[in-house]
Amino acid sequence: MLVSAKEMLTKAKEGKYAVGQFNINNLEWTKAILLTAQELNSPVILGVSEGAGKYMCGYKTVVGMVNGMLEELKITVPVALHLDHGSYEGAKACIEAGFSSIMFDGSHYPIEENVEKTRELVGICEEKGMSIEAEVGSIGGEEDGVVGAGECADPDECKMIADLGVTMLAAGIGNIHGKYPDNWAGLSFETLDAVQQKTGAMPLVLHGGTGIPADMIKKAISLGVSKINVNTECQLSFQEATRKYIEAGKDLEGKGFDPRKLLAPGTEAIKATVKEKMELFGSVGKA
Numbered sequence: 001m002l003v004s005a006k007e008m009l010t011k012a013k014e015g016k017y018a019v020g021q022f023n024i025n026n027l028e029w030t031k032a033i034l035l036t037a038q039e040l041n042s043p044v045i046l047g048v049s050e051g052a053g054k055y056m057c058g059y060k061t062v063v064g065m066v067n068g069m070l071e072e073l074k075i076t077v078p079v080a081l082h083l084d085h086g087s088y089e090g091a092k093a094c095i096e097a098g099f100s101s102i103m104f105d106g107s108h109y110p111i112e113e114n115v116e117k118t119r120e121l122v123g124i125c126e127e128k129g130m131s132i133e134a135e136v137g138s139i140g141g142e143e144d145g146v147v148g149a150g151e152c153a154d155p156d157e158c159k160m161i162a163d164l165g166v167t168m169l170a171a172g173i174g175n176i177h178g179k180y181p182d183n184w185a186g187l188s189f190e191t192l193d194a195v196q197q198k199t200g201a202m203p204l205v206l207h208g209g210t211g212i213p214a215d216m217i218k219k220a221i222s223l224g225v226s227k228i229n230v231n232t233e234c235q236l237s238f239q240e241a242t243r244k245y246i247e248a249g250k251d252l253e254g255k256g257f258d259p260r261k262l263l264a265p266g267t268e269a270i271k272a273t274v275k276e277k278m279e280l281f282g283s284v285g286k287a
Protein backbone atom coordinates (compact mmCIF):
# COMPACT_ATOMS: atom_id res chain seq x y z
CA MET A 1 0.00 0.00 0.00
CA LEU A 2 1.24 3.48 -0.82
CA VAL A 3 2.10 5.63 2.18
CA SER A 4 2.49 9.32 2.83
CA ALA A 5 6.13 10.43 2.91
CA LYS A 6 5.68 12.01 6.34
CA GLU A 7 6.82 9.18 8.58
CA MET A 8 9.76 8.10 6.43
CA LEU A 9 11.03 11.70 6.23
CA THR A 10 10.56 12.44 9.91
CA LYS A 11 12.63 9.32 10.68
CA ALA A 12 15.24 10.33 8.10
CA LYS A 13 15.60 13.81 9.57
CA GLU A 14 15.99 12.36 13.07
CA GLY A 15 18.38 9.66 11.90
CA LYS A 16 20.44 12.02 9.70
CA TYR A 17 20.01 10.26 6.39
CA ALA A 18 17.97 11.04 3.29
CA VAL A 19 15.28 9.17 1.39
CA GLY A 20 15.74 9.18 -2.38
CA GLN A 21 13.04 10.41 -4.71
CA PHE A 22 13.58 8.72 -8.05
CA ASN A 23 11.49 9.92 -10.97
CA ILE A 24 9.64 7.33 -13.04
CA ASN A 25 8.82 7.42 -16.73
CA ASN A 26 7.53 3.97 -17.52
CA LEU A 27 7.03 0.44 -16.24
CA GLU A 28 10.71 -0.52 -16.43
CA TRP A 29 11.86 2.53 -14.46
CA THR A 30 9.26 1.88 -11.77
CA LYS A 31 10.02 -1.83 -11.46
CA ALA A 32 13.78 -1.18 -11.24
CA ILE A 33 13.36 1.35 -8.43
CA LEU A 34 10.87 -0.72 -6.43
CA LEU A 35 12.94 -3.91 -6.66
CA THR A 36 16.08 -2.07 -5.58
CA ALA A 37 14.34 -0.45 -2.61
CA GLN A 38 13.01 -3.84 -1.52
CA GLU A 39 16.39 -5.54 -1.96
CA LEU A 40 18.11 -2.85 0.12
CA ASN A 41 15.30 -2.57 2.66
CA SER A 42 15.08 1.17 1.99
CA PRO A 43 12.09 3.51 1.98
CA VAL A 44 11.61 5.20 -1.39
CA ILE A 45 9.66 7.96 -3.09
CA LEU A 46 8.57 7.59 -6.70
CA GLY A 47 8.48 11.01 -8.35
CA VAL A 48 6.15 11.73 -11.27
CA SER A 49 6.47 14.97 -13.22
CA GLU A 50 3.38 16.27 -14.98
CA GLY A 51 5.00 15.44 -18.33
CA ALA A 52 5.82 11.89 -17.28
CA GLY A 53 2.28 11.55 -15.92
CA LYS A 54 0.87 12.48 -19.34
CA TYR A 55 3.27 10.10 -21.08
CA MET A 56 2.15 7.23 -18.85
CA CYS A 57 -1.50 7.84 -19.85
CA GLY A 58 -2.47 9.98 -16.88
CA TYR A 59 -2.25 9.86 -13.12
CA LYS A 60 -4.85 7.12 -12.71
CA THR A 61 -2.81 4.81 -14.91
CA VAL A 62 0.28 5.57 -12.82
CA VAL A 63 -1.55 4.83 -9.57
CA GLY A 64 -2.91 1.58 -11.02
CA MET A 65 0.51 0.50 -12.27
CA VAL A 66 2.31 1.29 -9.02
CA ASN A 67 -0.33 -0.29 -6.79
CA GLY A 68 -0.30 -3.39 -8.98
CA MET A 69 3.48 -3.64 -8.73
CA LEU A 70 3.49 -3.23 -4.96
CA GLU A 71 1.25 -6.27 -4.75
CA GLU A 72 2.71 -8.43 -7.53
CA LEU A 73 6.34 -7.76 -6.59
CA LYS A 74 5.51 -8.17 -2.88
CA ILE A 75 7.01 -4.82 -1.96
CA THR A 76 6.91 -4.32 1.82
CA VAL A 77 9.19 -1.25 2.22
CA PRO A 78 7.45 2.14 2.57
CA VAL A 79 6.72 3.63 -0.87
CA ALA A 80 5.27 7.09 -1.52
CA LEU A 81 3.95 8.10 -4.93
CA HIS A 82 4.69 11.78 -5.27
CA LEU A 83 3.81 14.44 -7.84
CA ASP A 84 7.00 16.32 -8.74
CA HIS A 85 6.81 20.09 -9.38
CA GLY A 86 3.04 20.02 -9.55
CA SER A 87 0.88 22.88 -10.70
CA TYR A 88 -2.17 23.76 -8.62
CA GLU A 89 -4.40 21.85 -11.07
CA GLY A 90 -1.95 18.93 -11.29
CA ALA A 91 -1.84 18.66 -7.51
CA LYS A 92 -5.62 18.42 -7.33
CA ALA A 93 -5.72 15.81 -10.09
CA CYS A 94 -3.15 13.64 -8.26
CA ILE A 95 -5.05 13.90 -4.99
CA GLU A 96 -8.13 12.62 -6.86
CA ALA A 97 -6.21 9.88 -8.63
CA GLY A 98 -4.81 8.28 -5.46
CA PHE A 99 -1.24 9.60 -5.15
CA SER A 100 0.03 9.52 -1.55
CA SER A 101 2.10 12.70 -1.79
CA ILE A 102 2.29 15.87 -3.85
CA MET A 103 4.64 18.73 -4.45
CA PHE A 104 2.99 22.03 -5.12
CA ASP A 105 5.53 24.21 -6.87
CA GLY A 106 4.16 27.68 -6.26
CA SER A 107 7.60 29.28 -6.44
CA HIS A 108 6.69 31.22 -9.59
CA TYR A 109 3.65 32.86 -7.93
CA PRO A 110 4.01 36.02 -5.86
CA ILE A 111 4.60 34.88 -2.26
CA GLU A 112 1.03 35.83 -1.15
CA GLU A 113 -0.53 33.64 -3.82
CA ASN A 114 1.93 30.82 -3.14
CA VAL A 115 0.90 31.00 0.54
CA GLU A 116 -2.83 31.00 -0.23
CA LYS A 117 -2.71 28.05 -2.63
CA THR A 118 -0.31 26.08 -0.43
CA ARG A 119 -2.59 26.59 2.59
CA GLU A 120 -5.59 25.23 0.70
CA LEU A 121 -3.65 22.17 -0.51
CA VAL A 122 -2.19 21.54 2.96
CA GLY A 123 -5.76 21.34 4.32
CA ILE A 124 -6.82 18.81 1.69
CA CYS A 125 -3.69 16.68 2.17
CA GLU A 126 -4.12 16.66 5.94
CA GLU A 127 -7.66 15.41 5.55
CA LYS A 128 -6.54 12.61 3.25
CA GLY A 129 -3.40 11.63 5.18
CA MET A 130 -1.14 12.68 2.31
CA SER A 131 2.20 14.47 2.45
CA ILE A 132 2.84 17.77 0.70
CA GLU A 133 6.06 19.45 -0.41
CA ALA A 134 6.37 23.15 -1.11
CA GLU A 135 9.16 25.07 -2.79
CA VAL A 136 10.73 28.41 -2.01
CA GLY A 137 13.38 29.96 -4.25
CA SER A 138 13.33 28.37 -7.68
CA ILE A 139 15.79 25.63 -8.55
CA GLY A 140 18.28 26.93 -11.09
CA GLY A 141 19.03 25.93 -14.62
CA GLU A 142 19.75 27.54 -17.95
CA GLU A 143 18.41 30.98 -18.68
CA ASP A 144 19.10 32.84 -21.94
CA GLY A 145 22.02 30.56 -22.59
CA VAL A 146 23.69 31.53 -19.32
CA VAL A 147 24.01 28.79 -16.79
CA GLY A 148 24.46 30.10 -13.31
CA ALA A 149 24.10 29.01 -9.74
CA GLY A 150 20.55 28.19 -8.74
CA GLU A 151 18.62 30.79 -6.80
CA CYS A 152 18.95 30.80 -3.01
CA ALA A 153 15.78 30.84 -0.94
CA ASP A 154 14.99 33.53 1.60
CA PRO A 155 15.00 31.76 5.01
CA ASP A 156 12.12 33.97 6.28
CA GLU A 157 9.97 32.98 3.31
CA CYS A 158 10.88 29.36 4.03
CA LYS A 159 9.64 29.76 7.60
CA MET A 160 6.40 31.34 6.39
CA ILE A 161 5.70 28.40 4.06
CA ALA A 162 6.86 25.79 6.60
CA ASP A 163 4.44 27.25 9.16
CA LEU A 164 1.53 26.51 6.82
CA GLY A 165 1.93 22.87 7.80
CA VAL A 166 3.66 21.41 4.75
CA THR A 167 5.37 18.04 5.31
CA MET A 168 8.65 18.91 3.61
CA LEU A 169 10.21 21.97 2.11
CA ALA A 170 12.38 22.39 -0.98
CA ALA A 171 14.58 25.42 -0.55
CA GLY A 172 16.78 26.61 -3.40
CA ILE A 173 20.41 26.53 -2.23
CA GLY A 174 22.22 26.95 -5.52
CA ASN A 175 21.08 23.56 -6.83
CA ILE A 176 20.22 23.00 -10.47
CA HIS A 177 18.21 20.37 -12.35
CA GLY A 178 20.17 18.34 -14.87
CA LYS A 179 23.95 18.40 -15.30
CA TYR A 180 25.96 20.96 -13.34
CA PRO A 181 28.14 23.33 -15.39
CA ASP A 182 31.91 23.33 -14.87
CA ASN A 183 31.74 26.80 -13.33
CA TRP A 184 28.99 25.87 -10.84
CA ALA A 185 29.51 27.64 -7.52
CA GLY A 186 28.38 24.63 -5.46
CA LEU A 187 25.64 24.40 -2.85
CA SER A 188 25.17 27.32 -0.49
CA PHE A 189 25.52 25.67 2.92
CA GLU A 190 25.14 29.07 4.50
CA THR A 191 21.61 29.32 3.07
CA LEU A 192 20.83 25.72 4.03
CA ASP A 193 22.00 26.30 7.58
CA ALA A 194 19.90 29.47 7.88
CA VAL A 195 16.82 27.70 6.45
CA GLN A 196 17.27 24.75 8.80
CA GLN A 197 17.58 27.06 11.80
CA LYS A 198 14.36 28.86 10.89
CA THR A 199 12.39 25.72 10.08
CA GLY A 200 13.57 23.38 12.87
CA ALA A 201 12.36 19.79 12.50
CA MET A 202 10.97 20.30 8.98
CA PRO A 203 12.50 17.76 6.54
CA LEU A 204 14.29 19.71 3.80
CA VAL A 205 14.40 18.59 0.17
CA LEU A 206 17.33 18.82 -2.21
CA HIS A 207 16.32 18.89 -5.87
CA GLY A 208 18.78 18.37 -8.70
CA GLY A 209 20.47 15.39 -7.04
CA THR A 210 22.27 14.40 -10.25
CA GLY A 211 25.97 15.25 -10.27
CA ILE A 212 26.29 16.74 -6.77
CA PRO A 213 29.61 15.51 -5.33
CA ALA A 214 29.28 12.95 -2.52
CA ASP A 215 30.87 15.20 0.11
CA MET A 216 28.32 17.98 -0.61
CA ILE A 217 25.47 15.46 -0.39
CA LYS A 218 26.72 14.31 3.01
CA LYS A 219 27.12 17.84 4.28
CA ALA A 220 23.62 18.75 3.05
CA ILE A 221 22.20 15.74 4.94
CA SER A 222 24.04 16.81 8.09
CA LEU A 223 22.34 20.21 7.75
CA GLY A 224 18.79 18.86 7.58
CA VAL A 225 18.23 17.56 4.04
CA SER A 226 16.14 14.40 4.35
CA LYS A 227 14.87 13.91 0.79
CA ILE A 228 17.00 14.06 -2.34
CA ASN A 229 15.54 14.03 -5.85
CA VAL A 230 17.27 12.19 -8.66
CA ASN A 231 16.07 12.06 -12.23
CA THR A 232 18.72 12.87 -14.87
CA GLU A 233 21.22 10.34 -13.54
CA CYS A 234 18.79 7.46 -14.08
CA GLN A 235 18.14 8.73 -17.61
CA LEU A 236 21.86 8.92 -18.36
CA SER A 237 22.61 5.44 -17.07
CA PHE A 238 19.64 4.03 -19.01
CA GLN A 239 20.83 5.79 -22.15
CA GLU A 240 24.41 4.57 -21.89
CA ALA A 241 23.49 0.95 -21.26
CA THR A 242 20.98 0.96 -24.13
CA ARG A 243 23.47 2.56 -26.51
CA LYS A 244 26.11 -0.07 -25.71
CA TYR A 245 23.58 -2.82 -26.35
CA ILE A 246 22.63 -1.36 -29.73
CA GLU A 247 26.22 -0.60 -30.73
CA ALA A 248 27.11 -4.21 -30.06
CA GLY A 249 24.36 -5.17 -32.53
CA LYS A 250 22.52 -7.14 -29.85
CA ASP A 251 19.18 -5.64 -30.84
CA LEU A 252 19.55 -7.27 -34.27
CA GLU A 253 19.82 -10.75 -32.81
CA GLY A 254 16.54 -12.62 -32.44
CA LYS A 255 13.35 -12.34 -34.43
CA GLY A 256 12.52 -8.69 -34.19
CA PHE A 257 11.96 -5.81 -31.81
CA ASP A 258 11.60 -7.21 -28.31
CA PRO A 259 11.19 -4.56 -25.60
CA ARG A 260 11.90 -7.16 -22.94
CA LYS A 261 15.41 -7.58 -24.36
CA LEU A 262 16.10 -4.06 -25.59
CA LEU A 263 15.10 -2.38 -22.33
CA ALA A 264 16.76 -4.91 -20.02
CA PRO A 265 20.30 -3.42 -19.93
CA GLY A 266 18.92 0.07 -19.23
CA THR A 267 16.69 -1.30 -16.49
CA GLU A 268 19.66 -3.00 -14.84
CA ALA A 269 21.64 0.26 -15.13
CA ILE A 270 18.88 2.14 -13.31
CA LYS A 271 18.98 -0.45 -10.52
CA ALA A 272 22.72 0.16 -10.13
CA THR A 273 22.25 3.94 -10.03
CA VAL A 274 19.45 3.72 -7.46
CA LYS A 275 21.56 1.38 -5.30
CA GLU A 276 24.54 3.73 -5.43
CA LYS A 277 22.34 6.68 -4.40
CA MET A 278 20.57 4.84 -1.58
CA GLU A 279 23.96 3.85 -0.19
CA LEU A 280 25.22 7.43 -0.44
CA PHE A 281 22.04 8.88 1.10
CA GLY A 282 22.23 6.36 3.98
CA SER A 283 18.69 4.97 3.57
CA VAL A 284 19.73 1.32 3.17
CA GLY A 285 18.23 -0.84 5.92
CA LYS A 286 16.02 2.01 7.15
CA ALA A 287 12.64 0.63 5.98
Ligand code: 13P
Nearest residue numbers: 178207208210229231232
Ligand atom coordinates in the same frame (compact mmCIF):
# COMPACT_ATOMS: atom_id res chain seq x y z
P1 13P B 1 18.00 15.92 -11.53
O1 13P B 1 17.33 15.64 -12.85
O2 13P B 1 19.05 16.95 -11.64
O3 13P B 1 18.48 14.67 -10.89
O4 13P B 1 16.89 16.57 -10.59
C1 13P B 1 15.73 15.84 -10.28
C2 13P B 1 14.75 16.67 -9.54
O5 13P B 1 15.09 17.53 -8.76
C3 13P B 1 13.33 16.38 -9.76
O6 13P B 1 12.51 17.25 -9.07
